[in-house]
Amino acid sequence: MPLIMGMSMLLACQMLGELVTRGLSMPVPGPVLGMVILLVALILRGKVPSSLRVTGEGLLRYLTLLFVPAGVGLMVHGALIGADLLPIAVTLVASTALTLGVTAWVLSRLQRRRRHDKGREGAA
Amino acid sequence: MSVAALDQLWVYLSGNPLLSLLATLLAFMVAVRINRALGGTPLLHPVTLSIAILIGFLLLVDMDYATYFEGAQFIHFLLGPATVALAIPLYDHRERVRRLLGPLLLACIAGIVTAVASTIGLAMLFGVRPETLLSLAPRSVTSPIAMGIAEQIGGIPSLAAGLVLLTGSIGCALGPGIFRLLRITDPAVQGFTMGLSAHGFGTAHSFARLGAVAGAFSGLSMGLTGLLTAFLLPLITRLLGLN
Numbered sequence: 001m002p003l004i005m006g007m008s009m010l011l012a013c014q015m016l017g018e019l020v021t022r023g024l025s026m027p028v029p030g031p032v033l034g035m036v037i038l039l040v041a042l043i044l045r046g047k048v049p050s051s052l053r054v055t056g057e058g059l060l061r062y063l064t065l066l067f068v069p070a071g072v073g074l075m076v077h078g079a080l081i082g083a084d085l086l087p088i089a090v091t092l093v094a095s096t097a098l099t100l101g102v103t104a105w106v107l108s109r110l111q112r113r114r115r116h117d118k119g120r121e122g123a124a
Numbered sequence: 125m126s127v128a129a130l131d132q133l134w135v136y137l138s139g140n141p142l143l144s145l146l147a148t149l150l151a152f153m154v155a156v157r158i159n160r161a162l163g164g165t166p167l168l169h170p171v172t173l174s175i176a177i178l179i180g181f182l183l184l185v186d187m188d189y190a191t192y193f194e195g196a197q198f199i200h201f202l203l204g205p206a207t208v209a210l211a212i213p214l215y216d217h218r219e220r221v222r223r224l225l226g227p228l229l230l231a232c233i234a235g236i237v238t239a240v241a242s243t244i245g246l247a248m249l250f251g252v253r254p255e256t257l258l259s260l261a262p263r264s265v266t267s268p269i270a271m272g273i274a275e276q277i278g279g280i281p282s283l284a285a286g287l288v289l290l291t292g293s294i295g296c297a298l299g300p301g302i303f304r305l306l307r308i309t310d311p312a313v314q315g316f317t318m319g320l321s322a323h324g325f326g327t328a329h330s331f332a333r334l335g336a337v338a339g340a341f342s343g344l345s346m347g348l349t350g351l352l353t354a355f356l357l358p359l360i361t362r363l364l365g366l367n
Contacts, residue, residue: 007205013211014205014208017208028269028351029266029269029350031204031207031208032207032266032350034204034207034208035207035208035209035211035214035343036211037208038208038209038211038212039214039215042211042212042215043215043218052212056208056211056212057209059202059205059206059209060206060213060339061331063327063328063331064152064169064325064332065148065152065171065174065199066199066200066202066328067171067289067292067324067328068171068178068196068199069192069193069196069197070200070203070285071171071172071174072175072196073193073285074179074286074289074290075182075183076282076286077282077286080256081283081286081287083253083256084252084253084256086250087246087247087251088247088252088260090246091243091247091250091252091260092260092290092291092294093294093298094242094246095242096239096291096294096295096321096322097298098239098242099235099239099242099264099320099321100299100321101302101305102238103232103234103238103316103320104303104306104308104313106231106234107227107231107317108310108313110226110227110230110231111224111227111310114224
């Protein structure tokens with residue numbers, strides 16, 4: 001029953017995350033905290049149970065599909081988006097391009113510098 | 125067999141979760157096929173394509189979104205456990221994450237500030253109406269977090285969710301070109317950038333196209349960006365006097 005065991009572990013972590021975020025009224029969604037809880041549990045245990053790996057990796061392989069139902073909800077907001085269509089489109093495209101560029105540039109620069117430092121210490 | 129019976133069949137089908145479930149899966153399969161036939165171009169992402177196909181289908185058969193979602197919610201529900209499952213690749217690559225923790229945090233803050241500042245700046249410049257502007261502000265964060273933030277700062281939660289999804293597909297379309305332009309080939313950097321700019325879409329894209337390392341870093345940055353934005357954005361909008 002690896003799929004049932006794996007799914008139970010995932011759902012248990014999600015439920016725990018959901019309960020804690022609601023109980024403490026945190027601005028974070030339950031599943032994200034559930035991810036943190038599972039990560040801590042895996043670090044404590046020292047390995048990923050094979051049942052969890054089978055289920056989790058199966059879900060992650062089809063992650064794109066899981067966004068489709070929420071995405072279809074865009075049709076409800078046709079009017080609001082249509083009223084500001086051009087500004088919204090330009091803002092989204094320009095700002096997303098800028099965000100991608102800045103993040104990738106900063107991270108790769110920082111990473112390269114760190115590698116250089118390590119190289120100089122002769123520990124790389 | 126008569127025409128009346130066919131009519132009744134349709135009434136039964138359109139009120140049943142079966143139809144929207146099957147339609148979602150079929151649309152996704154067709155979208156993946158089309159995308160593959162076009163050489164896997166990031167400009168027509170399978171998710172964007174399936175959403176367009178499904179909206180077309182719903183308009184054609186005159187079904188409203190609430191009815192569709194009654195069936196499709198079974199797929200939607202799996203987003204929760206899938207988010208939790210992101211801990212697995214993160215655990216697999218924990219050594220690399222730990223080594224890079226400082227740079228990752230700095231890049232994350234730089235990315236969030238760029239995303240929020242450029243979004244609000246451009247939208248103000250174009251004179252977008254205030255409630256739309258405040259729904260745009262959290263656009264690079266995964267939708268459940270974005271909806272919470274939008275509500276907190278005075279935007280429209282469901283519109284924010286829609287804009288988040290648009291951002292995701294735009295990010296997937298632009299990402300590969302920008303990486304080529306900046307000559308970035310490291311899957312960890314690519315994944316982290318995709319997760320920050322295009323949240324869950326970027327993460328899904330990273331897993332599907334860039335491999336497990338990129339997927340792990342993408343999941344990490346998606347979570348980190350969500351957490352940090354939830355704390356930073358209300359402060360930024362208050363500083364700018366928007367609410």
